[in-house]
Structures are given as structure tokens and as C-alpha cells.
Amino acid sequence: MMSEVQTKTTVRVRLNVNGAVHELDVEPRWLLSDVLRHQLGLTGTHVGCEQGVCGACTVLVDGKPERSCLMFAVQAEGHEVTTIEGLTPADGLSPLQEAFQEHHALQCGFCTPGMVVTAAALLRDRPNPTEEEVREALSGNVCRCTGYQFIVDAVLAAAKEGRS
Amino acid sequence: MSKVMEPGVQSAAPSGQVGRPVKRLESAAKVTGRAEYIHNLELPGMLRAKVVRSTVAHARIRGIDTSAAKALPGVYDVITAEDILKVIPDPYYGPAFHDQPILAIDKVRHVGEPVAVVLATDVHVADQATDLVEVEYEELEPVFHEVEAYKSQTAIVHDVIRPAGTFADLKSLQPRNKTNVAMEYHLRNGDVDAAFAKADYVFEHTFRSQQVNHLPLEPTVTVAQLTDTGNLLIHTSSQSPSFVRIEVARLLGWPENKVRVRTAYLGGGFGAKLYIKLEALVAALALITQRPVRLSLTMEEQFYTITRHAATVTIRTGVTKDGRIVARDCKTWWNGGAYADIGPRVTQKSGFTAAGPYDIEAVSLDSYAVYTNLPPAGALRGFGIPQLVWAYESQADIIARELGMDPLEFRRKNILRNGRPHATGTILEDAGTVEVLEELARKMNWDQPFDRGSGTIRRGRGIAIGVKAAVSPTTSVAFVNLYSDGSCGVYCGTVDMGQGSDTAMAQIAADVLGLRAEDVRIIHPDTEVTPYDMATLGSRSTFHMGNAVRLAAEDAKQKIVAMCAEQTGFDPAALVVRDGGVATPDGSFFTFGAILAKRHGMQAGNVLGVGSYFPYYEKPNPETGMSEHITPYWMVGGTGVEVEVDMETGKVHITRLVTVGDCGKAINPGIVRRQLSGASFMQMGFTLFEEMVFDEGQVVNASMADYKIPGFWDLPDINEVSIVEVPHRNGPFGAKGIGETGSLGLSPAVANAIYDAIGVRIYETPLTPEKVLKALREKQGQGWEDA
Numbered sequence: 001m002m003s004e005v006q007t008k009t010t011v012r013v014r015l016n017v018n019g020a021v022h023e024l025d026v027e028p029r030w031l032l033s034d035v036l037r038h039q040l041g042l043t044g045t046h047v048g049c050e051q052g053v054c055g056a057c058t059v060l061v062d063g064k065p066e067r068s069c070l071m072f073a074v075q076a077e078g079h080e081v082t083t084i085e086g087l088t089p090a091d092g093l094s095p096l097q098e099a100f101q102e103h104h105a106l107q108c109g110f111c112t113p114g115m116v117v118t119a120a121a122l123l124r125d126r127p128n129p130t131e132e133e134v135r136e137a138l139s140g141n142v143c144r145c146t147g148y149q150f151i152v153d154a155v156l157a158a159a160k161e162g163r164s
Numbered sequence: 165m166s167k168v169m170e171p172g173v174q175s176a177a178p179s180g181q182v183g184r185p186v187k188r189l190e191s192a193a194k195v196t197g198r199a200e201y202i203h204n205l206e207l208p209g210m211l212r213a214k215v216v217r218s219t220v221a222h223a224r225i226r227g228i229d230t231s232a233a234k235a236l237p238g239v240y241d242v243i244t245a246e247d248i249l250k251v252i253p254d255p256y257y258g259p260a261f262h263d264q265p266i267l268a269i270d271k272v273r274h275v276g277e278p279v280a281v282v283l284a285t286d287v288h289v290a291d292q293a294t295d296l297v298e299v300e301y302e303e304l305e306p307v308f309h310e311v312e313a314y315k316s317q318t319a320i321v322h323d324v325i326r327p328a329g330t331f332a333d334l335k336s337l338q339p340r341n342k343t344n345v346a347m348e349y350h351l352r353n354g355d356v357d358a359a360f361a362k363a364d365y366v367f368e369h370t371f372r373s374q375q376v377n378h379l380p381l382e383p384t385v386t387v388a389q390l391t392d393t394g395n396l397l398i399h400t401s402s403q404s405p406s407f408v409r410i411e412v413a414r415l416l417g418w419p420e421n422k423v424r425v426r427t428a429y430l431g432g433g434f435g436a437k438l439y440i441k442l443e444a445l446v447a448a449l450a451l452i453t454q455r456p457v458r459l460s461l462t463m464e465e466q467f468y469t470i471t472r473h474a475a476t477v478t479i480r481t482g483v484t485k486d487g488r489i490v491a492r493d494c495k496t497w498w499n500g501g502a503y504a505d506i507g508p509r510v511t512q513k514s515g516f517t518a519a520g521p522y523d524i525e526a527v528s529l530d531s532y533a534v535y536t537n538l539p540p541a542g543a544l545r546g547f548g549i550p551q552l553v554w555a556y557e558s559q560a561d562i563i564a565r566e567l568g569m570d571p572l573e574f575r576r577k578n579i580l581r582n583g584r585p586h587a588t589g590t591i592l593e594d595a596g597t598v599e600v601l602e603e604l605a606r607k608m609n610w611d612q613p614f615d616r617g618s619g620t621i622r623r624g625r626g627i628a629i630g631v632k633a634a635v636s637p638t639t640s641v642a643f644v645n646l647y648s649d650g651s652c653g654v655y656c657g658t659v660d661m662g663q664g665s666d667t668a669m670a671q672i673a674a675d676v677l678g679l680r681a682e683d684v685r686i687i688h689p690d691t692e693v694t695p696y697d698m699a700t701l702g703s704r705s706t707f708h709m710g711n712a713v714r715l716a717a718e719d720a721k722q723k724i725v726a727m728c729a730e731q732t733g734f735d736p737a738a739l740v741v742r743d744g745g746v747a748t749p750d751g752s753f754f755t756f757g758a759i760l761a762k763r764h765g766m767q768a769g770n771v772l773g774v775g776s777y778f779p780y781y782e783k784p785n786p787e788t789g790m791s792e793h794i795t796p797y798w799m800v801g802g803t804g805v806e807v808e809v810d811m812e813t814g815k816v817h818i819t820r821l822v823t824v825g826d827c828g829k830a831i832n833p834g835i836v837r838r839q840l841s842g843a844s845f846m847q848m849g850f851t852l853f854e855e856m857v858f859d860e861g862q863v864v865n866a867s868m869a870d871y872k873i874p875g876f877w878d879l880p881d882i883n884e885v886s887i888v889e890v891p892h893r894n895g896p897f898g899a900k901g902i903g904e905t906g907s908l909g910l911s912p913a914v915a916n917a918i919y920d921a922i923g924v925r926i927y928e929t930p931l932t933p934e935k936v937l938k939a940l941r942e943k944q945g946q947g948w949e950d951a
Contacts, residue, residue: 038206042197043197044197046203046382047203048383048868049463049867049868051867053868083197084196084197085197088196088197093192093196097192097196101187101192101195104191104834106188106191106194107432107662107664107838108381108430108432108433108661108662109190109193109662110203110432112194113195113196135876138876139876139877141876142381142868142875144380144434144873145432145842146838147845147846147874148875148878149879150838
């Protein structure tokens with residue numbers, strides 16, 4: 001009947017999330033996704049499959065898309081984490097978000113923050129992607145509603161908008 | 165380069181709100197991650213529940229030892245059926261049968277059945293403690309296949325079957341005790357034997373569909389709490405809050421007004437979140453602990469909670485030499501799993517459409533809902549129709565080719581036209597059977613030559629068309645409230661789970677009241693404030709709730725016009741509602757707010773419009789299964805595909821996908837197009853690769869890593885959607901439902917295209933490379949071992 005919960009301890013971490021530094025006491029086993037959602041209240045990061053397949057929990061770690069459900073919060077110390085909240089302007093929407101809205105590139109919206117985060121990293125690195133590149137970059141994100149076509153269209157449209 | 169084409173038929177309503185390509189009202193909230201989901205809800209003092217699930221498919225429970233789990237530090241309590249019985253003496257629930265216990269009592273009937281629940285404030289502690297609950301089972305003979313279960317006299321899943329009697333359309337269902345047949349439906353139209361005798365050829369085939377899962381990305385979640393007055397408040401990702409309230413109140417023996425059920429946006433539904441899922445359990449846990457309790461399923465648990473029916477369909481069709489279908493006899497066995505859920509409705513509603521969209525002299529249909537020891541099956545986008553279309557449209561191609569007829573011509577020859585009786589006896593009205601078929605033919609360039617490929621890559625094309633009857637009878641009620649400043653709120657129980665209903669309902673109300681859709685606020689389902697709605701299912705909301713919202717808006721409009729008429733002295737008939745106010749013949753204009761202010765002497769008051777919609781229905785004759793009014797409207801969908809089949813691997817690549825659907829009137833063309841495309845794509849997963857694989861009732865691929873759903877790379881090279889508008893006389897602005905239409909024809913269209921490409925016929929989905937290659941090797945006279 002002995003178990004690790006009896007020796008449950010927390011450790012202090014400093015997390016840089018969306019440009020703000022948070023000092024938090026976390027259990028070493030807590031996932032980054034859980035700390036973002038439950039400790040910091042950043043619920044735009046959604047948790048779907050909890051095993052790194054669906055991509056709903058995607059955030060940027062030092063600018064690179066990562067599954068926040070496959071990372072412990074303690075591993076994020078010393079890195080810059082950006083969530084959907086951090087990619088959203090104080091007023092209105094980013095051009096990419098506007099393109100998602102314009103193209104109906106969403107239905108239930110549960111996968112949408114992960115899609116937007118992943119696509120934002122793509123467009124930052126490749127402002128002029130081909131359709132192949134869009135599919136490749138987003139292929140780790142799953143959507144059960146839309147049939148994907150309109151997400152591809154939205155990302156390509158946002159890229160076009162960014163060039164003009 | 166992929167492209168989605170513009171719809172084939174343009175809708176015309178340039179000035180009104182209906183038909184306007186309004187952006188989804190909630191899209192800004194969704195692209196910023198601000199949209200509300202129950203997934204995000206936490207309450208002070210909340211306990212988290214984790215479920216201990218059965219590890220065996222069929223067994224008596226000899227004992228449950230919770231002591232080790234209870235002793236784990238951090239565990240608040242461990243709950244079994246014994247505890248549930250203290251707050252709910254008769255804890256069996258379900259929409260068709262009261263057959264499902266909140267936690268297993270005496271027996272388990274499928275792997276994954278909830279047996280006990282661990283509660284803790286820390287979800288990890290609760291999870292860990294589930295492994296410490298010891299359950300002793302005495303195993304019983306299980307039964308898994310629907311046809312075996314239908315015949316079995318030894319492996320009986322339920323000793324007694326108890327109909328629920330909740331829904332009007334299911335009241336006549338009679339189970340057969342001491343068998344696994346939960347419900348059966350029979351249709352007898354005409355002299356089938358005589359009709360078969362007239363046929364020159366008779367074809368008989370058996371087709372099977374596999375068990376699959378909805379897999380919404382937001383797994384089902386429920387949070388329940390007691391209110392300050394001891395009532396229950398249930399926050400739940402439900403497609404049917406009204407039904408949840410009725411069912412929880414019934415279980416507790418409480419009046420409905422002591423149970424409040426609310427939802428937020430749903431992260432997908434597809435039928436997985438219908439009727440009652442976690443709510444009865446979580447409500448009981450809140451009552452037992454007197455604390456808020458949250459239960460959120462994992463993806464793995466979704467596979468054990470609700471699924472789509474596997475089905476075996478044996479279809480016999482008699483045709484004349486010139487290609488006329490004269491007789492059809494179809495038997496369907498639906499694998500309902502361990503609990504009926506809504507399987508009986510699937511059995512009946514799908515059962516009676518097995519004649520397809522065809523005009524057949526005599527039809528005999530038998531449809532059986534069968535209990536097995538697999539996870540329960542319920543409604544999934546199409547309510548069983550895709551499984552039937554899979555059979556009758558695969559067979560349509562087989563017949564056409566045997567007769568040497570073009571598959572399109574064969575369908576044209578037999579298509580059921582408006583004004584003709586459907587096999588049920590209901591006259592087809594305002595249904596786009598012909599229009600959808602012709603649009604499909606046009607889009608597919610069917611009369612043009614087609615490149616069939618060469619070498620190891622062969623090309624083929626196929627079409628299929630299906631028809632679904634909307635579920636009936638069902639009720640929707642809506643309120644439209646003009647607030648004191650004249651702004652508008654619509655109170656309706658339709659759950660927006662991604663289909664865009666908020667936007668569609670806003671457009672309908674706005675159109676009637678002369679407002680902009682963007683200025684209408686939709687109040688989300690909350691039984692405390694929103695009126696009754698049967699459920700968000702079966703493509704019923706646009707038609708039923710759309711009508712209720714339209715009627716409520718018209719009621720509000722009439723009242724505000726009457727108020728203005730009284731204030732101005734003009735005849736109400738001379739007043740025009742536009743731009744959020746009323747225009748009078750003398751050129752004056754009064755905003756709704758100004759009219760209310762004049763009435764109340766200050767900014768005050770409301771104008772409340774009420775709308776209720778309940779279509780006419782006639783229940784099927786118990787002898788013949790026929791009815792003159794079996795459905796308020798028909799949905800017609802067609803799919804065309806072009807495929808490439810790799811002769812060396814059996815892999816099927818869809819190069820072109822054409823989805824055609826009749827929506828009556830596109831309230832919002834952008835949303836309609838995406839509903840058609842989304843349904844089509846979901847069905848593509850069920851057609852090509854999705855399959856729940858079982859080992860003695862255990863799902864061996866119960867995770868998103870092992871159960872693949874379509875991804876970005878599965879997009880066809882060309883993806884076209886075509887909207888057909890055949891207005892329905894009773895639809896709001898002519899509209900019909902569209903949510904499932906895109907799913908109807910896809911599976912047989914792909915199988916027909918495979919046949920066209922390589923000359924082999926597959927009778928069971930999914931159409932995996934393995935199956936295709938095996939069939940090809942057999943055709944070439946080689947054994948599978950040689951492959």
C-alpha cells in the first residue's frame with residue numbers, strides 16, 4: 001500500500017509563458033499542458049488524446065511547435081513558451097486568425113488553437129509555403145470536423161495576405 | 165492542387181439574412197482559444213472521478229474489494245453500485261430501454277463497463293487507485309457477432325429487457341425476452357413473392373460494416389454540483405440537455421425543475437454525446453459526496469462508451485431484363501453492443517429506408533437490433549443509413565454491370581420521384597433525388613471518356629446515392645426576446661457542436677426581425693432558461709429548431725408591430741419591420757427600443773416571442789410497418805469518386821471526391837458546404853481504414869495512435885462540394901437538414917470505383933489495402949499466400 005503520493009513533493013519552476021515569468025510550485029509529474037490550463041488558466045490550449053497524436057495541445061517552445069501534453073512543466077524551465085493566447089493580438093485577430101475565420105476553417109473549434117499555433121510557426125519560417133508544405137507542417141494536427149480543405153485554404157490565404 | 169468548387173446551384177437572397185454567407189458568430193472566440201467548453205470547467209472543492217472498468221466481456225460479479233483503493237492517501241472515496249442504489253433505487257437508464265445500470269450490478273456485459281468509481285481531488289491519485297480495486301468475476305459465455313447473437317440461445321446478454329417509453333416513435337417497440345433481440349422492425353409493402361416471380365434475375369448479397377468510433381476531439385465530460393437549495397446543476401458536453409434533465413429527474417424521482425442541465429460549445433459530437441452518457445453517474449456522485457464532481461473521459465474510454473453499429477445486411481433484389489427493380493427483400497442485423505442506447509431507433513429509422521431512393525413494386529424489410537458483449541452502439545452521423553447505403557448502392561452497381569447497363573442509367577431508371585410512394589407508403593415530397601443524381605452525373609462528367617490508367621496503377625470511378633428520413637416525431641421550442649433597448653436574444657436548446665447552428669439560428673431570427681445576424685445573440689442550452697428541444701441529432705435542428713425560431717421571431721415581430729400600431733394609430737398591416745425597428749407609412753421610423761420605451765415611459769420591458777414546432781407524424785402500422793407520414797422530410801446525398809488503385813499493394817487513393825447534397829435552402833452556404841465536406845471526409849475514414857479491432861471484447865486499438873482517423877495527407881487531390889436546393893414546403897425558408905447528407909453515399913462510391921478500376925468487389929468495410937489485394941489475388945487465381 002505504499003505509494004509515491006505519500007512522498008508527493010513540489011518543486012519551484014520559473015516559466016516564461018507569453019512573455020511573462022511565472023514562479024510556480026509544481027509536481028514533477030505535471031504536464032506542461034496541465035500547468036498551462038490549471039495553474040495559469042490558459043485554457044485555449046486544449047487536451048484531446050493526451051498522447052501526442054491529436055495536436056490540440058500544441059504550443060510553441062522557443063518558437064517551435066511542441067505537444068504540451070508530452071512535456072513536463074519542469075522541462076519548460078529556461079524556455080520561452082507561447083500559447084494561442086500569446087499569439088492573439090490585444091485587439092482583434094492576427095491575419096492568420098482572420099483567415100481561419102474568413103474561410104470557415106473550423107467547426108467545433110477544439111483543434112483550432114493547435115492548428116493556429118502550428119500554422120503560425122510555419123508562416124514565420126516560410127512566409128510563402130506551397131500547399132504541400134502546409135499539409136506537411138500541419139499533418140501532426142488532427143481535425144474531426146472540417147475535412148481539412150478549408151484549413152489549408154486559410155493558411156495559404158494568410159500567407160498571400162502577408163505577402164501583399 | 166486541391167480546390168473546393170462553388171455550389172452547383174446558387175441561392176438567391178441577396179438582401180435578406182437567410183442565404184447570406186455570414187461568418188460563424190463564434191469563430192473569433194474559437195480562433196483565439198476563448199470559446200467556452202465544459203472541458204475547461206473547474207469548480208471550487210471539486211472531486212475528480214476515475215472509472216474502474218470491466219476487464220471481461222460477460223461475467224457475474226462475485227465481489228468488489230475497494231479497501232486497498234480507499235486506503236490510498238488522497239482518495240476521497242470509492243463508489244460501487246451498492247452506494248448508487250442508496251440514492252437511486254432503480255438506477256437503470258437509456259433512451260429506448262432502461263437497460264444500462266449507472267454502475268454494474270451483479271453482472272458485466274462488455275469490456276470497459278463501469279464497475280466502480282474512485283474520487284479524489286487529485287486526478288492522478290484517483291487514476292492510480294483504480295488499479296487497486298479488486299473485482300472478482302465468474303465469466304459467462306460471451307457473444308460478439310450480431311448474427312451469432314441473433315441466433316444464440318445460450319449466450320444471453322440481458323435476462324430481462326425493459327422498454328423506456330420515453331420517445332413517441334419508440335413506444336411500439338416490443339423486445340423478445342430470453343433472446344438477444346432488443347427490438348425488431350418489419351416492413352411489408354406489396355406482394356413480394358409475386359414481384360420476385362416477375363423478375364428476370366434475382367441478386368442476393370451480404371454486406372458488412374465494421375464497428376467504428378465517433379472520436380470527438382473533446383472527450384465527453386460532465387461536472388455536477390448541488391445548488392444552494394439542494395437542486396442539481398449539471399454542466400455537460402451533451403447534445404441533448406432536455407433529455408438529460410428528463411432522465412436524471414426520472415432516476416431521482418424529482419420534478420424536472422429541480423434539475424438544471426447546461427452545455428457550452430462542444431468539441432465535436434457526431435452522436436457520441438447524445439441522450440445520456442456520464443450524467444446519471446456524475447449526478448449520483450455529487451449527491452453521495454455533496455461536492456462538485458467532474459468526470460472527463462480519456463480517448464481510450466471513448467471507445468468503450470459509445471460506438472457506431474457494425475451491421476450485416478443481406479439484400480435480395482429482383483430486376484427485369486430491361487433494368488427495372490421490381491422486388492427487394494432486405495434483412496439487417498445491427499450489432500448494438502451490450503446496451504441498447506438508441507440502437508432501436510437506428511434499427512427502425514434505418515430499417516425502413518433499406519429500399520433506397522428507388523421506386524420498387526414490392527418490398528420486404530426486416531431489421532433487428534441485437535445485443536452482444538461489445539461496447540454499446542448508438543447514433544453516429546447517419547443513424548445507420550450509411551451502413552444500408554453501403555449495401556444497396558454496392559449491389560446497384562453489381563446489378564447494373566451484370567445487366568450490361570451503365571450504373572448511372574440503372575439509377576436513373578429506378579430513381580424514386582416526388583409524388584411517388586416510398587416503400588414505407590409515405591409519398592416523396594420536395595426531395596432532390598433526381599436533382600442530386602443529375603448534379604452528380606454532371607460534376608463527374610460521367611458521359612465523358614475516362615482514363616483508366618495502365619501498368620500497376622489503375623483508375624476507376626464510382627457513384628452512389630442515398631436517402632435518409634428525418635427522425636420523427638420530435639419537438640423544438642424557442643423563445644425570441646427583444647430586450648428593453650430593442651436588442652435580440654434567441655433562446656434555443658440546439659447545441660452548437662461545430663455544425664454552425666448558432667449562426668444559422670441567428671440568421672433565421674434576424675431575417676424575420678429585420679436585424680443583422682451578427683447582432684442577434686444566441687443563448688446556449690441551459691434548461692433553466694432555454695425551452696425544450698428533443699436533441700441536436702439526425703440533421704433535425706435546421707428544420708425543427710429553425711422553424712421554432714422562425715415562429716418565435718414572427719410572434720415577437722407581430723407583438724412589437726402591434727405595439728407600434730397602437731402608439732402611432734396606423735394599421736399593423738401597413739407597418740414594415742426593418743433595420744431593428746418599424747417603419748410607418750408617413751416615413752417615420754421607430755426602433756424596437758423606442759417602441760418599448762414609449763410603452764414603459766423609460767428603457768424597460770421585453771417583447772417575448774414563442775415558437776413551437778412539432779411536425780405531423782403517423783406511427784407505422786404494427787402489421788405492415790407502413791405509414792403515410794413517417795418523416796417530415798427526406799435527405800438526399802450523393803457521392804462520386806475517382807480512385808487510383810495500386811495493383812501491387814492494394815492501396816486505394818481517392819484522387820477526386822465529389823459530394824452532392826440537397827439542403828432545400830442554404831441558410832448559410834459556407835456552413836452547408838463545410839458540413840457536406842466534413843461528413844464526407846469522416847465517412848472516408850470509416851470506408852478506408854477506421855476499424856475497432858477486438859480481442860475477446862477488448863478493443864486492441866483504443867487510442868488515437870492505433871486507431872487512425874483521416875489527416876491532412878488523406879485529402880483527395882480534388883475535393884468538390886455541390887449544393888442542391890430543392891426547397892421543402894415545410895422547411896424554414898425551404899431548408900432541410902444537411903449534417904449527415906455528405907456521409908450517405910461515400911462507402912459504396914469508393915467500392916464501385918475500385919471495381920471499375922480493377923474488377924474486384926469488396927463486401928466489407930473498411931476497404932483496406934489488405935482486402936483489396938486479397939480480392940485481386942483471388943480474381944487472378946492466386947492464393948492469398950502468394951501475395
